[in-house]
Amino acid sequence: MSHQDLTGEVITPQDTNYDEARAIYNAMIDKKPAVIVKCKNTQDVVNAVNHARENNIEVSIKSGGHNGAGLALVDDGLVIDLSEMKAFDIDPNAKTIRVDPGFTLGEIGEITQEYGLYLPFGINGTTGISGLTLGGGLGYLSRKGGLTIDNLLECKVVLANGDVVTANTNTNPDLFWALRGGGGNFGVVVSFQFKLLSVGTVYGGPMIWEMDDAEETFRLYDEFTKTDDQDLYGFYAFLTVPPAPPFPEEHWNKRCCGVVWNYTGPLDKAEAILRPMREKTNPIIDFVGEMPMHQLNTLFDALYPKGLQWYWRAHFINEVSDESLAINIKYGKAIPNVHTTTHFYPIDGKVHEVANHETAWANRGVRWAQVIVGVDPQPENAQIITDWCKNYYDELIPYAANQGAYVNFMMEEGQERIKASYKDNYEKLVAVKTKYDPTNFFHINQNIKPD
Ligand SMILES: Cc1cc2nc3c(=O)[nH]c(=O)nc-3n(C[C@H](O)[C@H](O)[C@H](O)COP(=O)(O)OP(=O)(O)OC[C@H]3O[C@@H](n4cnc5c(N)ncnc54)[C@H](O)[C@@H]3O)c2cc1C
Known part of the structure; x- marks a missing residue:
């Protein structure tokens, strides 16, 4: 042709x-x-x-x-x-940025940090802004600034018929509603405009405990982060200590648990805020300290280069019962290699200030989005990480908040799972899809379509 x-x-x-x-x-x-x-x-x-x-x-x-x-x-x-479309305009006074769709988070952070500004988005610099935003966008600043979509002001979209349209709260508001969580179903977004938060230096980084302390530290973390302080963020993880400096050699390759913290409040209060977690527990590694927001946001990029084997699954979690914590610890101890991990990303703070029906993202009431991530550099280990991930996921099904998941953490898992993820918003999403893409031209995605 x-x-x-x-x-x-x-x-x-x-x-x-x-x-x-x-x-x-x-x-x-x-x-x-x-x-x-x-x-x-x-x-x-x-x-x-x-x-x-x-x-x-x-x-x-x-x-x-x-x-x-x-x-x-x-x-x-x-x-x-779209990966080579990388023009942008930043207005530091208005605290807004307009970006083309080809940017990674790291590239945007690099630009905005110069002005003491940052966008609430994902925890790795290498992820693309486009897919992350259209699926929702969770990360270190979710509690302070909401999901990435809560900071989205406007999109320019190429529709299936070739028309180029603007979507914001006044122009094509139904399309703008659907783009905030509905993924790549509605057209090709060629421009995003965001508002930015003032964030410069933060007090953050990983605090790691022995696996034997998992039960106690998870419960303390759970209680400690049930606070109205939107500056205090931390995601809990089961992980392996990387076998390289700066990690102490005696802990290399040890299966552990930990929290990666991000405190964005006044720095002179930061140490006191985190003190209870330090005093009540016995971290074997504590790298929490002052660093630029952008450094924290790209801290793990080197551990996860392009080209590794990936298999992941996800749940929304309301509450971690003793039984489900035991399952998490069991799989935490059985993590097959240094890259494989699971993270509990908090859904709280500013995320709760927007109602489920206000954007397409329908799970603002849950406590965490858990992602179970099997990663390995060797193709011959693909089955090992896949099995670990699927078995772990399967055992947690009875303890999940619902049958859906955060769409950006899903594999191709079938239509029922997509519907369950959008809950009451699915019907409206189908209506918007039918209006803007009646032939389902854009269907290589977590596809929204009539029954
Ligand atoms: C290492 C790693 C870390 C991650 N961390 C986080 C995290 O902290 N928080 C979080 O929320 N998510 C995170 N994610 C998940 C991430 O949000 C999704 O993988 C997302 O799909 C990535 O977007 P992308 O542009 O890189 O993806 P791509 O693979 O390029 O695109 C994914 C899909 O998005 C849609 N899409 C992409 N661009 C456009 C566009 N311009 N217009 C219309 N549709 C489009 C399409 O349907 C496409 O199939 C992470 C992923 C990885 C691999």
Whole structure:
């Protein structure tokens, strides 16, 4: 088929850079698109959408390429690759930034930190802003600033018919509602405008305990973080101590539990705020201290480079019963390698100040989004991490808050799971989908569609 009406860099299987262009973050995914269009601007996106629609070709949308299920790619179809679209405008006085869709979180943080500003988004610098935002966006600043979508002011979107529209609370408000959590179902977002928080230096980092202290430290953490102080954030984890400096050698490769803290309040109060957790427990590693927000937000990037095997599953959790804590500890002790982990991301503070029906993101009432993450550099270990993850996930099903999960932490798990994740918002999402993408042209995603 001729690709003459495509613009941007057009890459097909005959090109020497094809394999590089189809490689995404999760090396377990091996999809072979017919064509990848590296778009440089909005017109390239419009041309790609029109070309695919007129020639009946399936499309996927790729920005940061971090989606665990590999939904950035489509076999035999056309990939709209936005990763090279990286223009931005920042207005430090208004505390806003407009970004193209190709930015990673790390790149945005690098820009905003110069002004003492930061966007509430995910905990790794390498993740793409686009997929993260459209699915919701959880991270170190969720408690202080809400989900990433709670800081979204406006999007520019290329629809399935090739039209370019604006979505904000006044213009196409139904589309704007759906984009805040509904993922890549409604069009290709070519521009995001966000408001930013004033955050410079924080008091944060990991505090790690022996696995034998898991029960006690989890309960203390649970109580300690039930506070109205929106400056106090910490996510609990089961993990392996990396076998490298600065971690003390006697703890290398030990299965442990821990919290990564982020206190954004006055620095002269920070040590006193965290003191009860230090005094009541016995951390074997305590790297919590003053650091720039951006340093904390990129602290684990080196441990998770592109090209590892990934398999993950997720639950929403309201309460961790003694039985479910025992299951978590059992799988924590059985973590197969240094990269594999599980995190409990708090859903509280500012996230609770928006009602479930106000955006598409329907799980603001739960306490945590738990993600169970199997990661390994070796392809031959893919089954080991997958089994660990699935068994762990399965055993926790009876203790989950509901049958859904945070869509950005899901694999391809079927339509019922997607519906359960959007709960009462699913019907409205279907209506918005039917209005803006009636043929389900954008369906390589956690797909919203009529029954
Ligand atoms: C190491 C790692 C850490 C993570 N940490 C966090 C975290 O702390 N918090 C959190 O909330 N999530 C986190 N995630 C999950 C992350 O939010 C999702 O993987 C998300 O899909 C990544 O976005 P992306 O642009 O990189 O993905 P891509 O794989 O490029 O895209 C994923 C999907 O998003 C949609 N999409 C992407 N760009 C557009 C666009 N411009 N317009 C329309 N649709 C689009 C498409 O449906 C696409 O299939 C993490 C993921 C990884 C791998």
